[in-house]
Amino acid sequence: MRILLLEDDADLAEVVALGLRDACYAVDAVGTLAEAEELLRTTDYDVACLDLGLPDGDGLGLVDRLTRDAGLRRPRRVLVLTARDAVGDRVDGLDAGADDYLVKPFHFAELLARLRALARRSEGQGSVLRVGDVELDPAAHTARRAGADLALTAREYALLRYFMYRPGEVLSAEDLLEHVWDANADPFTASVRVILSRLRRKLGDPPVITTLTGVGYRLEAAP
Structure with a gap:
């Protein structure tokens, strides 16, 4: 945000x-x-x-x-x-x-x-955000998947929180850079890809953040 x-x-x-x-x-x-x-x-x-x-x-x-x-x-x-x-x-x-x-x-x-x-x-969300088996509590500042705590950095947490507020929406790298990074951040969208890659790795399988080539990324409930 x-x-x-x-x-x-x-x-x-x-x-x-x-x-x-x-x-x-x-x-x-x-x-x-x-x-x-x-x-x-x-x-x-x-x-x-x-x-x-x-x-x-x-x-x-x-x-x-x-x-x-x-x-x-x-x-x-x-x-x-x-x-x-x-x-x-x-x-x-x-x-x-x-x-x-x-x-x-x-x-x-x-x-x-x-x-x-x-x-x-x-x-239109509740106090605890849930998408599939991913859960994020903004008040407690915690994130879990399938009941297991996720050890996220501040930027990874902010990125996941932005996705969780917009489940199912396609978000471009520019969207993410605009809303999760501020004016002091690295202006290159490669930083988005780096943090996103780390976040995906910590979220584990099956993947919940999918890539739409040439368009952006989408958070969806795992099958």
Whole structure:
């Protein structure tokens, strides 16, 4: 899952971005509306976490424009992160188009829980993801196949989680690079193939991730 984090407090942005990356999310962090809009014109995000009080304007305007400006790629979900805690502010944020609203200061565990809830809402999944005999628990950060624990690296786990949210969909290498890797990652899709090969080896037989030559990859229940 790739996240856009718009936060003008550099220290807070660094802490939140590091925590999210430790939880196997890909994160692009920016501090101004202009930077956020530049990314939103070229990059597809699963979630945007947006502050409201910013040095170059009000983030609420960006939340509203995401539903009206065809030049902006609206993330699947929008989460407002702000110090504005009045009921009216919450109502304004949700009415502008946000999917959730979290007031600062917040516990990081709650932010992670809300991100998991937004992912479930987007994909219609339960709290534990299951495809065939593969099971992934985003809250416990565990993955199993046929009841056996899988020892996955952070990138392997993030890749499997993205597949698990989209069972049966054909995902290109570019799709995977866009949503599982962030702007600091190796830009060559060969890195996708390397991590995918390792993940397949750990998942074992029979294979559950199939290759459609020239098209992409698909996660499906093993026969």
